[in-house]
Amino acid sequence: MEILACAHCGAALTGPVTRVRFPPYANHPVGNGHPMPVLMDAGTYAVDPEPSGGPWRPWADLAEGEAEARGYYAPVAGVRDGRVGRLLCAPGDATGTVLVPERADGTCCGITGDNLSCASCLRPVGGRDDGCSIWQAARFDPRAVRTVPAGPDRPPADWTELVHDRSGPLPVSERGRWNERCTQETTLALAHLIAAADGHPVRIEHGHATALLGPELARRLGTATATGPAKRCALHGPDLPLVGPRPDLALVPLHPQTGEVWPAPPGVRAVPLHVEVWRHLAFHDERPAVRAGRLLRAELARDDPQPLHRGYWLWVDHRLMRDVLARHPAVRRPGVRAVYDVLLRGYDH
Structure with missing residues (x-):
């Protein structure tokens, strides 16, 4: 098990969590105006292996061979060029963070954006997603957090x-x-x-x-x-x-x-x-x-x-x-x- 900690001051941002499979649909909106549940189970976290967030590049802007090198074998509208390795957990596990409303993006249906800070040093560490049609989650910037060992993992279910x-x-x-x-x-x-x-x-x-x-x-x-x-x-x-x-x-x-x-x-x-x-x-x-x-x-x-x-x-x-x-x-x-x-x-x- 690990604790996700602030890379600046070392304070714990979560309780002990176990890494699990990343849900491949984590970045996909569901429907339109649909209230969504929490993505991750309590006591777990996952690491996004793909770029997430902006900037967004149209398909036509990709260089020859770049799409296939990134794992695309057919045309799509565009690809994300955001950070790789964002960490996701249930919002209830992000106990060492504070929500900063001034940094909350979103629409009339909820909030998104880089709106979470470390509760100890107030440095930005990630964001809380709670908007229509997107999974509820706490997402951490891999540059702002680090994992700290917190004991052996719970054995996976057989x-x-x-x-x-x-x-x-x-x-x-x-x-x-x-x-x-x-x-x-x-x-x-x-x-x-x-x-x-x-x-x-x-x-x-x-x-x-x-x-x-x-x-x-x-x-x-x-x-x-x-x-x-x-x-x-x-x-x-x-x-x-x-x-x-x-x-x-x-x-x-x-x-x-x-x-x-x-x-x-x-x-x-x-x-x-x-x-x-x-x-x-x-x-x-x-x-x-x-x-x-x-x-x-x-x-x-x-x-x-x-x-x-x-x-x-x-x-x-x-x-x-x-x-x-x-x-x-x-x-x-x-x-x-x-x-x-x-x-x-x-x-x-």
Whole structure:
């Protein structure tokens, strides 16, 4: 574990925190005017491996070969040239900081900007994000903070614990709405699934996963873009081995702390999916909802987990999907590029 400390005076800016996987969607706004939850779990922090913040350079201004050197394989609107290595934690963990309203940027919906200072020396150290459609987080400038050892890390959860964890909320509420983290993680998996299929149609062979992911795959890999025979995809992971003929692709769980991916058998291409979503798809009880009068609703609400409400489709963040594909080498292949070009034009196919 580490403490994030002020690089100038050495005062602690956080309590002990453990480094975990960086959420790839941390810098992506979600929707428009949407109130967002906290990005990082309490007691954790992550380091952004990419430039974040301004300045912003249009794609046309990049030198030849610069885009690919930075990991872009298809055109995007522009790239960030901000600082690399920003550190993120939950706002509640930034106990050694003070908010400076005079430095708070933002709009009518909240605050952003470099608005946090060290509570001891008042030097600027980062910013508190709390605006519409952006993840709530405390972000630290890597030049203004340093990590100080604070004892051994907590051992990461093992796969058995993760798969059978029932302590947190389900990805889907009893009203059928997916939480923001799971929609983003599912969007990541769908983008990687499209890339792994090389633009071929994908047939998911698992009832619950088929119902939720199938419509989006059918839209993205429809007759206008997809070519060749369909790729078979199954769920595979702890307590869910592959049975029967081997599929072409397998949705496997991704460890939320370490970023470890559950291995697929030889000849099967693994596509990682956050374990919180994976276990919901793999083990969710497919009990049909029962019509009942008002007097029985309290008894029905005791079911755990709740039967899935079928009134909502999975919302997919197409801007995030587009950006993930732009940074995937597979986008240089015709089938995947056709999907990307539709997303780039900004309308649904």
